[in-house]
Amino acid sequence: MSDVLGGSFSSVYHFPRSYISPYARSLVSSRGNVGPSAAASGSGLQGNGSASCSSGASASSGASPVALMAAASVKETPPAQTPPAAHSPASEEHPLMKATRHFVGGTLGGMCGVAVSYPFDTVKVRMQTGAFNSMVGAFTHVAKNEGMASFYRGVMAPLSAYGIIKAITFGTYGNCLDIFAGQKGTSMAEGYKPSYTEIALAGFAAGFTSTFVMAPSDSIKIAMQAGSIGGGTQYKNSWECAKHLIKERGVAELFRGTGATMARDAPSMGLYYIVYDVTKKAMPPAKADGRHAPWQMMFAGALAGASSWLPVYPFDVLKSRLQQPGNDYKGMVDCAVRTVKADGPLALYRGLGPVLMGSMPLHGTVFMVYELFMDATGGH
Secondary structure (H helix, E strand, O other): HHHHOHHHHHOOOOOHHHHHHHHHHHHHOOOOOOHHHHHHHHHHHHHHHEEEEEEHHHHOOOOOOOHHHHHHHHOOOOOOOOOOOOOOOOOOOOOHHHHHHHHHHHHHHHHHHHHHHHHHHHHHHHHHHOOOOOOOHHHHHHHHHHHHHHHHHHHHHHHHHHHHHHHHHHHHHHHHHHHHHHHHHHHHOOOOOHHHHHHHHHHHHHHHHHHHHHHHHHHHHHHHHOOHHOOOOOOOOHHHHHHHHHHHHHHHHHHHHHHHHHHHHHHHHHHHHHHHHHHHHHOOOOOOOOOOOOOHHHHHHHHHHHHHHHHHHHHHHHHHHHOOOOOOOOHHHHHHHHHHHHHHHHHHHOOHHHHHHHHHHHHHHHHHHHHHHHHOOOOO
């Protein structure tokens, strides 16, 4: 009878260890069949479930069949199987989808940023091209004499182009980091932490590639923003302005100032992403899941935008002067020499105030929208 209970019966009825062990012990104890060795066997069953039939049999010969059944049942219980490690959907994502996500997020962030900050850019151009010496004077004059709509004159060129520009910068930056992570046998989605050298190189590449869209966009924007100065040509829209510039001076006119644009954007983008990364790491995440809140993203982006302007701002002044219609500069060096000679070295920082004020909402919005889009689509 004990063979039946200890063998075939236990192979059919596998009771949970947490249920059998105390139940079996209580039955055996109530019959007075627990000897020293049986008690030891029972404690082994309760502790780790590794007792064997032989250890159960070594108890007193009068051990209950129920105790034998419990020992055999625990012995034959299969070990717990560890489930296979789950794969992150982002790590298995097609490379094209990864690249597309960066581009779309950058586009949305860029367009939202321009819409928020464009009036500051209009004032900056008026100051850089010599029309005004103070930010307050420029704001007052434009609002009083030209109307509030003038602050958004030429906005369609950067609004459409800046979406593309930020798609290029964030797309290039994000994909460069993915390449660096891939060289180490991992990915950004799996938590790879790039070095600051890698961040700087990715940012430099982002600024370089965006130049070829930024330069013609800025040429159109500046021609429209400066159009009301000194009886300049008034354009109805960005498309009319572009056609006029091409007709009067050729396609090359749209790319005038490309060298200054590249000298500005390539190094500034390297600094831009480093400051953003450092600032985010310095702030404890505000959310319980370990992520930063939107206001933290916006603060880090605002600081990154303002910081990245300071070392390269003179190149922006030279670019604006080179791209102003009707100028006779022979190049960036000639423009720099003549500007400093005529107006002094501080002329290279004219308009810095509105730039810094505009860059904070611009880049704060850009980073916040980009990060939220990446979080919402599983990109982080």
